[in-house]
Amino acid sequence: MQALQSLPSTILQTVIHLAYDNSDWHTLCSCTLVSKSWRAASRNSVYREISIGSEARLEEFEGLLATDPTITSLVHSLVLRLPPDNPDFTNYSLVAKIPRTLSTLLTRLYTIRVIGLRTVHENNEPIDHFIVALSGFAAFATVQSLALYNCTMDTSLLSLFSTSLPAIRELSIEFHHIPRHPPGLIPDSQVPSPQRPLLKTLKLDFGLIFSPAAPAILDWLISTPSRDTLRSVTLTVRISDAEAVGRFLSEVGPVLEELELRFEDYFGLPLETASKPLSCGTQLTK
């Protein structure tokens, strides 16, 4: 034990982070209880990723940062986990408060992950609030990576959100849904910059459930400058998305350095991947 105590703090931090492995909270909590030096070395892992799912939690975190300002530089990843049972229109309030509250405090934030954000409502008023709320993320000047998981957002809002982040280079979208909004959703004053986003890395996985999200997002990306800046792409390809993926690869293919295609089908039936054209007009093979 004495030998462990004499380890340089940077090595101890690395050992603890490897033991934590981004998920093993039980081990991480145990490490913080070993000694004062272990508790200090655990701080990087404890505060590396912060998850916020309510305004009460945000206020609590704000209070913690006020008590110990050294934490602000330790947070590299912010997870906005919106509760699924919340009415849609109450989410924008929390979304709007995040940049207002945290953008000036978290000076080394690199990743924002949003889980379960839904911008669906029959009344357009909450959508207008979301437009303002998502535009506010422009204040996160250091964020390079945006990950959306199980969100419901149309491409104009997605475009607004991603282009709001001035330093964004990575975009990851999983299990996305596209709601039906009337055209012209974004007012002219909020139209995203045509010079963004300049993505280098893209990861899309829409799962097996049919959704028009893949063609809509791929076609949107082709229309942005990312068409020339993308270098690494990971796509989960469903048979229904084959045409859109083909169109996308024909546009960005020449500049890609890394490509991962994960083929998926609905039922695993030969019909789905047969050579003859399918009723939906798509095919994967010659």
Add this chain to the structure above:
Amino acid sequence: MKNQISIEGCTSLRALTLANSSLTSGAILDTIAEIRSARLEYLALWLPNNGNRADDESLPDLAALVETLREVRQLAELRFIYHGPIPKRRILERLQDIFSPSVPSRIIHVVEGR
């Protein structure tokens, strides 16, 4: 008929992974045959799960892939991902036989997928 997904235009690729849970091996090989990248260093492919057999019939016809990779001189890693009860070493030895001498045995790797 023309592929709707083609990687023929991806001429700058350094790394390519084709993960495939249920498509036929023919579909993979058609795609692989389109590789024209002069910079390809890493190629990862999923082998179809053909049950317990470890003889030649358990592997797809890899002749087209062998022929294609003969020209890819800078390939540094050829990784096969498989799922099944066949011993990893046995699959590795079969693949090394199939690709010899076009692809050096030392760059061929086999890993277990899901």
